[in-house]
Amino acid sequence: MEPEKVSPQLEISRYFSQMKEMYGDEIYVENVDIPLEEGSQLKLSDFEKVISDCQECHLSQTRTNLVFGVGSEQADLVFVGEAPGRDEDLQGEPFVGRAGQLLDRILRAIQLSRKDVYICNVLKCRPPKNRTPTTDEIDTCMPFLEKQLELIQPKLIVALGATAVHSLLNINSPLKKLRSQLWNWRGYDLVVTYHPAALLRNARLKPAAWEDFQWIKQLIH
Ligand code: URA
Numbered sequence: 001m002e003p004e005k006v007s008p009q010l011e012i013s014r015y016f017s018q019m020k021e022m023y024g025d026e027i028y029v030e031n032v033d034i035p036l037e038e039g040s041q042l043k044l045s046d047f048e049k050v051i052s053d054c055q056e057c058h059l060s061q062t063r064t065n066l067v068f069g070v071g072s073e074q075a076d077l078v079f080v081g082e083a084p085g086r087d088e089d090l091q092g093e094p095f096v097g098r099a100g101q102l103l104d105r106i107l108r109a110i111q112l113s114r115k116d117v118y119i120c121n122v123l124k125c126r127p128p129k130n131r132t133p134t135t136d137e138i139d140t141c142m143p144f145l146e147k148q149l150e151l152i153q154p155k156l157i158v159a160l161g162a163t164a165v166h167s168l169l170n171i172n173s174p175l176k177k178l179r180s181q182l183w184n185w186r187g188y189d190l191v192v193t194y195h196p197a198a199l200l201r202n203a204r205l206k207p208a209a210w211e212d213f214q215w216i217k218q219l220i221h
Helices: 008-023 025-030 033-038 044-051 086-091 098-109 135-152 161-169 196-201 203-220
Strands: 077-081 118-121 156-160 183-185 188-193
Touching (some): 077 135, 156 161
Parallel strands (some): 077 118
Antiparallel strands (some): 183 188
16 A cells, blocks of 8 residues: 655644644653654644654643734744733733833834744743743743744844843843844844833834834844
8 A cells, every 4th residue: 555645734633633642741741842843844833843842841731821922924024022911911912001012113113024023932821920931931932932033034033121031042131232233043133122012111122123113123124
């Protein structure tokens, strides 16, 4: 009999179903990297399905929704924030609360919309009471962000705020020392700017953020 021809996606999905059946959720998610590395045609939406039931850390117990990301899978520009807040957890979409509304206005000011870019976070699940993510939580969730960025292959990554910058670049300097420079993350250009929530708390940061976004506009056009 002829061997059955299956797409890489179907192969991955079958692999995970088998793993889940045999070992339960823990190993099902822990082994996420092995087959994905081989799935050359893997799409971002497939990857979202693969991690949609992640139980890798305790944040899965308190989340309402895992907040994967939103926007274009072919985006030139990817924004990386910290973690979902209350509104994001409830709606399953990043940056939909007050900080998100400000981000939308900033994007409009540089002639872009959510559909043109991709927006995601370091953590995919909300830390209770919006506390800062712990190092353990970041370490556990980072492979998902890394995979997202590898699948999108953006021209430019914008790290919004300290958690995103420190997680991606592994540098603990203050943001004001890290902005206005072109960094490199695994071959991708990366720039640093303030988190929109910081701009809401401290309006004096707005002129600097404005400069950053004017530069971002030049870099991608
Ligand atoms: N702050 C973030 O860092 N991410 C969100 O999605 C919302 C608020």
